Amino acid sequence: MSLEIKTNVIQPRRHTYDHIAKRLGADKPATRYQEGTWDLQPTTNFHYRPTWDPSREIYDKSLTAIEMEDWYSFNDPRQLYYGTYTMARHKMMEAEENHFKFIGKSNMFGLMDDEWQQKIKEFLLPMRHYEWGANMNNCDCSDKAYGTAISQVALFAAMDRLGMAQIISRVGLLLDDSTGKSLDQAKADWMENDLWQGARRMIEDSFVVKDWFELLVAQNLSMDGVVFPLFYQYFDEAGQQHGGAPMSMLNEFMQDWGKDEKRWLDHLLKVTAAESPENAALLSKWASVWTDRAIEAFTPIAKHVLGEGAADVMTSIRAEITKRAQKSGIEI
Amino acid sequence: MAEKRKKKLGIKQRYSMLTRGLGWDTTYQDMDKVFPYDNYEGIIIHDWEGWEDPFRLTMDAYWKFQSEKEKKLYAVIDSFAQNNGHLGITDARYVNALKLFLTGVSPLEYQAARGFTHVGRHFRGVGPRVACQMQAIDELRHVQTQIHSMSHYNKYFDGLHSAPHMHDRVWYLSVPKSFFDDARTAGPFEFLTSISFAFEYVLTNLLFVPFMSGAAFNGDMATVTFGFSAQSDEARHMTLGLEVIKFMLEQDERNIPIVQRWMDKWFWRGTRMLALVAMMMDYMLPKRVMSWREAWDIYFTEAGGALFADLARYGIKPPKYADIATKEAEHISHQAWHIFYNYTHAAAFHTWVPEKDELDWLSEKYPNTFDKYYRPRLEYLDKEEKAGRRFYNDTLPMLCQVCQIPMGFTDMDDPTTISFEVSEYKDDKYHTCSLGCKDIFDYEPAKYVQAWLPVHQIYQGNCGGAEIPDVLKWYNFNLGADNMEYNGSPDQKLWDEWQAHRKKA
Amino acid sequence: MSRVVSITLQNNDDARPIIEAIEKDNPEATVNIYPGMVKIDCEGRLIIKQETVEELLGREWDVQELHLSIISMGGNVDEEDDYFELSWNL
Numbered sequence: 001m002s003l004e005i006k007t008n009v010i011q012p013r014r015h016t017y018d019h020i021a022k023r024l025g026a027d028k029p030a031t032r033y034q035e036g037t038w039d040l041q042p043t044t045n046f047h048y049r050p051t052w053d054p055s056r057e058i059y060d061k062s063l064t065a066i067e068m069e070d071w072y073s074f075n076d077p078r079q080l081y082y083g084t085y086t087m088a089r090h091k092m093m094e095a096e097e098n099h100f101k102f103i104g105k106s107n108m109f110g111l112m113d114d115e116w117q118q119k120i121k122e123f124l125l126p127m128r129h130y131e132w133g134a135n136m137n138n139c140d141c142s143d144k145a146y147g148t149a150i151s152q153v154a155l156f157a158a159m160d161r162l163g164m165a166q167i168i169s170r171v172g173l174l175l176d177d178s179t180g181k182s183l184d185q186a187k188a189d190w191m192e193n194d195l196w197q198g199a200r201r202m203i204e205d206s207f208v209v210k211d212w213f214e215l216l217v218a219q220n221l222s223m224d225g226v227v228f229p230l231f232y233q234y235f236d237e238a239g240q241q242h243g244g245a246p247m248s249m250l251n252e253f254m255q256d257w258g259k260d261e262k263r264w265l266d267h268l269l270k271v272t273a274a275e276s277p278e279n280a281a282l283l284s285k286w287a288s289v290w291t292d293r294a295i296e297a298f299t300p301i302a303k304h305v306l307g308e309g310a311a312d313v314m315t316s317i318r319a320e321i322t323k324r325a326q327k328s329g330i331e332i
Numbered sequence: 333m334a335e336k337r338k339k340k341l342g343i344k345q346r347y348s349m350l351t352r353g354l355g356w357d358t359t360y361q362d363m364d365k366v367f368p369y370d371n372y373e374g375i376i377i378h379d380w381e382g383w384e385d386p387f388r389l390t391m392d393a394y395w396k397f398q399s400e401k402e403k404k405l406y407a408v409i410d411s412f413a414q415n416n417g418h419l420g421i422t423d424a425r426y427v428n429a430l431k432l433f434l435t436g437v438s439p440l441e442y443q444a445a446r447g448f449t450h451v452g453r454h455f456r457g458v459g460p461r462v463a464c465q466m467q468a469i470d471e472l473r474h475v476q477t478q479i480h481s482m483s484h485y486n487k488y489f490d491g492l493h494s495a496p497h498m499h500d501r502v503w504y505l506s507v508p509k510s511f512f513d514d515a516r517t518a519g520p521f522e523f524l525t526s527i528s529f530a531f532e533y534v535l536t537n538l539l540f541v542p543f544m545s546g547a548a549f550n551g552d553m554a555t556v557t558f559g560f561s562a563q564s565d566e567a568r569h570m571t572l573g574l575e576v577i578k579f580m581l582e583q584d585e586r587n588i589p590i591v592q593r594w595m596d597k598w599f600w601r602g603t604r605m606l607a608l609v610a611m612m613m614d615y616m617l618p619k620r621v622m623s624w625r626e627a628w629d630i631y632f633t634e635a636g637g638a639l640f641a642d643l644a645r646y647g648i649k650p651p652k653y654a655d656i657a658t659k660e661a662e663h664i665s666h667q668a669w670h671i672f673y674n675y676t677h678a679a680a681f682h683t684w685v686p687e688k689d690e691l692d693w694l695s696e697k698y699p700n701t702f703d704k705y706y707r708p709r710l711e712y713l714d715k716e717e718k719a720g721r722r723f724y725n726d727t728l729p730m731l732c733q734v735c736q737i738p739m740g741f742t743d744m745d746d747p748t749t750i751s752f753e754v755s756e757y758k759d760d761k762y763h764t765c766s767l768g769c770k771d772i773f774d775y776e777p778a779k780y781v782q783a784w785l786p787v788h789q790i791y792q793g794n795c796g797g798a799e800i801p802d803v804l805k806w807y808n809f810n811l812g813a814d815n816m817e818y819n820g821s822p823d824q825k826l827w828d829e830w831q832a833h834r835k836k837a
Numbered sequence: 838m839s840r841v842v843s844i845t846l847q848n849n850d851d852a853r854p855i856i857e858a859i860e861k862d863n864p865e866a867t868v869n870i871y872p873g874m875v876k877i878d879c880e881g882r883l884i885i886k887q888e889t890v891e892e893l894l895g896r897e898w899d900v901q902e903l904h905l906s907i908i909s910m911g912g913n914v915d916e917e918d919d920y921f922e923l924s925w926n927l
Contacts, residue, residue, distance in 0.1 A: 010416055010830065012487035017479075018494045018808060035483055036476035039496045040442050045784045047506070047513040052369040058516055059446075082473040083402040083480075090399035093392050132354035132458075139453040139465060143446065152472060155449060159469055162462065163391030166350045173349070178341050180349050191356060204360040343918045388916060389901065397904050537909050541845060541874070548873035556873050560847050563908040571914045621872055635911040638840050642913070642925045 023072070033079040038072055040148040063144045064213040066272060066279050071147030074271045076264050085156050089163070092253055099249040100170065108246040109174055116242035117175055123235060123305050124247075125172045125186030126196055130227065131165035133203040137219040144212035153264050154216065160257060167253055195304055198297035213272075214286045220265050222290035225321040226298050226314075228258030234313050235305050266328050273329035284331045291321050291332055347388035352381075355458035367456040373519035376584035380457030383579050386571035387463070394466065398473070405477060405561045412554040413484040419834070422550040422618040424489070424827035425818055429543075429616035430555065431491040431681040434482050436508045436608060437539070439499040441475035443512040444468075444527060451520040460524075460579075463572045467528075470565040477562065481554040489823055491680040491814040498680060501795070502807050503786035504608075504672070506736045510783060511605050515598075517779070521580060522594050528573030530598030530651075534639070536566060537631040539609045546617040574639075581646040588647050593775070599651035600768035603660070604735035610665035611672065614694065615686060623697035628661040653768045659744040662698060666706040671740045673713065674725035678800060680809055682818035685714040705747050722817050726800075728787045732765035733780055734772050739765050757781060842883050842912030842923040845876040852906035854898075858889035874908055882924035883912070 015021070016030040019039045024030060046058045056063065061071075080088065103109060109117065135158050142154035169183060176182035190196050202223070209215045232254045239247055273280040295318055302310040322332045341349070358366050370377075389397070411417075421427070448468035455461050479495075486492040499505050515526040544559030580587045610624040622630075632654075640650040651657075669683065676683040686694065691710065694702045716723055729738035733755075743751045753770035755762045757777040764770040773780045789795050796806025809815055813822045844859070846852040848870065859866060859877055866879040877883070890898045900921050912923030 010419070010488075013489075013826075014487055014493065016483070017486055017492075019497060032476075032480055035479050040439075040475060040479075041446070042439065042443070042496070042500050042509070044500050045506075045509075045789075047510040047784050048517040048779050048782045050517045051779070052372065052517075052519055058513060082469065082476050083399075083406055086395055086399040086402055086473075089391075090395040093395050097392060128354055129356060135465075136453060139449060142468075143450045143453050148442075151446065151449075155445075155465075155469055155472065158449075158452075158465060159391060159394075162351075162354075162465070163395070165354050166390050166392070169350050169353070173341070180353075183349060183353055187353065187356065191359075201360040204358045204366070207358065207366045208361050343916070386914065389904070393901055397901065401905060541909050542871075545871045545873050560873065560908050563845075564847075564904055564906065567907040567910050568904070570910065574913065634839055634841060635843065638842070638911060638925055641840065645926065 031079065032083070033076070033081050036081040037075070037148050037152065041146070041151070059146060061146050063146070064211045065282055066213045068146075068272070068275055068279075072149050073275065074149050074268050076149065076153050077267050078260070078263055080153070080156060089160065092256055093163070096167065096250070096253040099252065100174075103246045103249065104174065111243045112239075112246060113242040116239055116244055119242075119305060120171070120239075120247060121175060121182050121185065122189065122195075123301055124168060124231065125175075125182055126190040126193075127227075127231060128165045128168040128172075128183070128186065129190045130199065130203060131161045131168060133207070134219055134224070135159075135161035135165065137203075137206055137215055140207075141212045141216045141219075150268065153268070157220070157261065164254060164257065167250070171247070171250055195300045198300060202293050202297040213282075217269075217283060217286040218290035220261060221269065221287055221325065222294045222321065224258070224261060225291065225324070226294040226317055228254065228261075229317050229320065230298060230302060230313065232258060234302075234317075238306055262324070266324060269325070269328035269330060280329050280331075283328075284325075287321075287325050287330050288332045291318065343388050344385075347385060347390065350390050351385070351462050352458050355461075363456060367454055369454045370456055370520055373521050374590055375519075375521045375580055375587050377457075377580075378583055380459070382583060383457050383459035384575055385459050385463065386575040387568045389466065389568075398470075401561050401564060402473075402477075405557055406480070408557040409477075409481050409484075409554055412481075417552075417554060418485055418488050419830055420551045420553075424823050425682070425684065426550050426552065426616065426618050427485060427489045427823065428491070428681040428683075428818070429612045430482055430485055430552075431489075432608060432612060432616075433555075434478065434492050435495045435498045435502070435680060436505055438475050438478040438482075438495060439505075440508055440512050441471050441478065443516060445471035445475065447512070447516045447523055447527065450516070451523055454520055460576065463575075464524075467565075467569050467572060470569070473565065474558075474562045477558045481558045484554065488826070490810060490821070491682075493810075494808045497808050501786075502680065503731075503790075504675075504679060504737075506731075506784065506786050507608065508605055510736050511601055514601065514779075521576070524573070524576040525580075525591060525594040526598040526601075528569060529577050530595060530602050532566060532569045533573035534599065534632070534636055535602040535606060536570075537635070538606055538627050540566065541631070542622050542627040543609060543613055543617075546613065546619070546621045549619045549621050550617055577643070577648075578646075581643075581648065585647075592648060595648070596652040596768075597772050597775075600653055600657070600766075600772065601735060603657045604732075604737060604765075604769070607664045607668040607737065607741075610661075611668040614665035614697075615669045615683075618690075620693060623694075624665045625661045625697060628658065632661075633658060652771070653766075656744060656766070656768070660741075662701045663705075663742070663744060663747055666694075666698075666702065667741055668737075670706075670709070671729075671738050674723070674740075675729070675738075676817065677724045677815050678804060680807070680814045682816065682821050682823065684818040685710050685717065701747070717817065717819070728790060730763060731785050731787050732769050733762045733783060733785070734764050734769035736783065736785060737765060739763065741765055840881050840925045841878045842881065842910075842925060843876060843878045844883060844885075844910045844923060845874055845908040846906045847908060848873055848875050849906070854890055854893040855885060855903065855906060857893050859883065859885055862886050862889055876909075882922060884923075885921040887919040 015027050020030045020034055021027040023038055041059055138154045138158035138161060142151045142158060145151040145154055172182040190200060206218050232251045236248050236251050273283050295314055299314055302314055306313055325332050357363060445468050448464045452461050452464035452468050482492055499509055515523050540559055540563050544556050548556040580591050613624045672679060673683045691707055713723055731738055739752050741751055743749045751766055753764045755770055755773050764773050790803055796802045804811055818824055846856060856875055863879050863883050866877050869876045887898060887900050903921055910923055912925055915922040
């Protein structure tokens with residue numbers, strides 16, 4: 001019925017919200033990402049100070065030493081808002097779910113060498129705790145970040161980490177016939193086995209890092225920069241000689257996720273470093289300190305899985321992080 | 333046999349392995365440093381494992397269900413825009429409810445997202461943390477879907493163009509903003525009591541359920557779709573709200589008086605804020621589903637009654653002043669509308685005197701109060717307006733120090749006397765609108781004296797200038813379009829033009 | 838004192854078999870129809886059984902699919918693989 005109206009009387013009076021038009025430089029149609037992200041966070045006239053930390057405002061730029069003229073200089077290159085985020089992750093998960101179904105049905109894990117199955121229990125399953133730690137850290141960044149653009153990418157990442165912790169846990173349930181015994185053992189390893197103490201100490205230390213941008217660099221650039229290639233590429237390749245193909249299928253989610261993380265992270269670092277030499281210096285300092293730690297923390301488990309090859313692998317992982325950082329204007 | 337060996341895990345057991353099992357007690361860093369905020373409020377937790385997960389969605393299921401909901405919702409939003417759905421609503425007056433929603437409620441969804449992210453990091457129990465994180469991202473969904481749904485309305489109607497800017501500044505929007513700032517600056521347990529329990533469990537139904545049903549009734553398919561789609565998450569949030577209360581009450585009996593005080597406080601603060609919703613329902617929906625009074629009976633008296641009867645076994649009593657709030661249900665929408673009718677020149681939405689059949693409906697729904705107190709006043713205002721003397725109140729009102737609503741509500745037993753209370757703190761006097769707000773002030777005066785009270789701020793010269801038009805420009809109002817009486821507004825003129833073309837066609 | 842538990846569902850095709858299943862398994866329930874939604878009240882407790890919904894739907898139905906249609910509820914929740922129950926402690 002509404003189509004009966006002549007188009008000339010239903011010309012829009014404006015094309016987008018005022019604050020969006022201001023950022024676009026003109027009143028023109030905006031994307032859903034832009035309307036759903038820009039200026040959502042309150043910026044002024046807060047009524048009360050937090051009783052849990054009266055030294056700060058509810059939203060406070062001083063929670064990081066990084067300074068930005070405009071905290072919306074960064075925009076997620078993936079343009080993810082909630083709707084596109086859930087649809088993208090569901091698509092990834094649907095593929096992963098099919099792998100789980102296929103492997104479960106045909107009992108494909110049985111094709112892997114017993115020894116390799118045991119190795120997976122030792123190197124992969126404790127990583128569910130690492131992912132949970134990464135969830136906490138991204139949640140912390142999302143909590144403290146200034147502006148919706150960064151806060152929301154961190155929240156998406158936090159939820160993703162919970163999802164990956166659950167995928168890894170399901171691998172354990174496949175390996176132990178759903179008894180959960182492998183998960184108990186993995187937790188004991190995480191808590192007590194020497195192979196893991198460097199990693200656990202590092203992540204526990206990161207829990208008390210005050211500056212949220214430092215935490216973001218530590219978790220997502222340095223630690224993940226080591227973890228994703230090491231566990232889901234090099235360890236995966238090492239498994240190929242032991243019939244590790246089914247595990248490779250399940251690694252797909254993590255492999256894709258690692259690529260996806262680089263897309264927003266490298267762009268965020270680039271925008272932030274380009275803002276000022278001070279920012280670039282801070283990012284360089286944090287990236288150097290935490291990359292050193294991450295390499296050191298994961299070296300024991302790298303040796304445990306890769307043996308003598310571990311040293312070369314860690315060197316090339318480090319070179320890769322350095323190269324990525326350099327592209328973003330950060331010197332490690 | 334292999335079939336048998338591979339037993340399927342039950343949902344509870346599986347969920348527990350996939351969430352609760354992920355956490356650990358830190359040893360390289362002190363747990364109290366890792367979780368610095370969860371024990372200063374006086375809530376005693378002996379065993380975080382006593383937490384019952386309110387719902388058991390793992391991330392795979394979460395992504396699946398939520399993406400399905402989003403796909404459906406955006407299909408409706410797209411088709412609403414493509415088909416100029418705004419032409420199909422009952423009347424352009426209806427859009428004023430959406431203006432209040434986008435500027436007053438949607439920013440709260442964002443605040444909720446950030447608030448739940450905060451507590452989702454800071455509880456030391458894994459169960460509550462996961463539940464809070466999921467709610468955090470849900471709330472981000474709500475604010476974004478609301479902005480996206482109303483994006484189309486913004487193209488055709490006034491008053492929707494600057495929600496974040498207005499929310500941080502405009503006088504009546506400090507009512508919802510201060511409500512949420514209050515919750516966010518409280519500790520994590522009080523935050524959950526305020527938002528998850530008092531707001532989501534006890535009061536949110538009053539906002540979302542009858543109002544959204546009203547949106548459906550008024551032809552607004554975009555709003556009803558985001559409203560009901562958001563509510564489907566709300567069912568999980570309500571469960572979290574009830575669970576956190578039970579958890580605190582079961583952990584230690586010393587928690588009971590703290591929880592009771594929070595319930596009293598947040599019930600009252602919530603009902604105050606809902607005065608805005610009351611008037612949306614009774615005055616801003618051209619076609620009405622139920623009156624505020626009826627909604628109150630169903631969602632507070634009946635549903636709340638069953639809830640508090642259930643909590644009685646812990647020694648919890650219904651919220652203090654619930655009786656006053658129930659009395660207010662006869663009056664509050666009319667009094668709130670009157671306040672906004674007075675000050676609509678300083679508001680980013682229009683007001684009006686309801687038409688005769690609408691007044692008749694209100695008379696029928698409010699037999700005890702409407703004809704006696706409110707109808708004559710509205711009929712007088714109507715006559716004045718028709719005679720070219722539309723009334724606007726040019727003096728700035730005094731605001732309640734706690735809820736920040738102009739002090740225009742009356743004593744409920746004597747609806748011709750304005751109610752107010754006075755407290756003293758450090759030799760200064762502070763005014764509140766009711767005993768409920770006074771109690772809240774008196775318990776934490778150091779917090780409430782910090783309030784950014786819009787009228788005080790205007791007088792102090794912090795809001796763009798000394799004259800009202802300066803202030804309104806600072807609010808980013810388009811004067812003469814966003815504000816003032818509905819009759820004669822650009823919204824109305826365009827609407828009438830569209831309707832005329834429609835008839836011709 | 839009223840001990841009514843309640844569930845509100847969207848009034849659409851996805852929810853219809855659930856509403857029917859509730860009516861079937863909770864004969865004392867009252868169904869209230871409003872624009873766009875259906876509110877079902879029941880004294881003390883109310884159960885949604887997977888088996889009944891599956892019979893009406895003619896396909897497998899995951900109890901968690903309820904999340905797609907639910908609008909509101911009142912009562913303590915017990916969610917299991919094969920049912921979803923609301924109750925107040927009596």
